[in-house]
Amino acid sequence: MLKKLFGKKQEKVSEETVFSPLNGQLIEIEKVPDPVFSQKMMGDGVAIEPTDGKVVSPVDGEIIQLFHTKHAIGIKSSSGMELLIHIGLETVNMNGEGFEAHVKEGDKVSVGDPLITCDLDLINEKATSTVTPIVITNGDIVESLSKENSGSVQNGQSKIFQVKIK
Structure with a gap:
């Protein structure tokens, strides 16, 4: 009886696939030329060297x-x-120069929905790099993370990691 009562309160493990938000080349997070990301201070994940500036929901x-x-x-x-x-x-x-947002806080999004458009040439000119980290910032809820580590990716289509939530 108690097992049934308490068993119902346990959360089910859910799995989620995260797709690439950009077209480009996938790189390991440890290879990002910024210690905040490469040392996973913000969280674990991957990064992409983009080939265009169209960022979509992963x-x-x-x-x-x-x-x-x-x-x-x-x-x-x-x-x-x-x-x-x-x-x-x-x-x-860059204070927003070269970036255009297509969403606002509170918006619901689906995989592939446009989020931001950016000017990669301007980023190359005014910033350190176009490398774009994608990280899980609340890693404490993650039971397991299976990452793709390299290869060409298509925004909204290529799987970059699979996550099991506790």
Whole structure:
């Protein structure tokens, strides 16, 4: 009897696939030329060297943060996982120049929905790098993470990691 009562309160493990938010080359997070990301201070994940500036949603979820400089965006997926997409390195110093947001905080999004468009040439000129980390910022809810580590990726189509939520 008690087992049945308490058994119902346990959360079910859910799995979620995270798709690439950009077209480009997938690289390991440890190879990002910024210690905040390469040492996983913000969380675990992967990064992409983009070939164009069209950033789309990698998951079904809700926009929980859009930085006023539009260089980074936070999404809470339907499983509760929180993802940060940080477009380029040292792009905060661009103060939004070259970035156009297509969503706002509170918007619901699906995989492939446009989030941000950015000018890669301008980022190359004014920032350190176009490398874009995609990290899980609430890793404490993750039971396991299976990452793709390299290869060419298509936005909204290529799987970059599979997550099991506790």
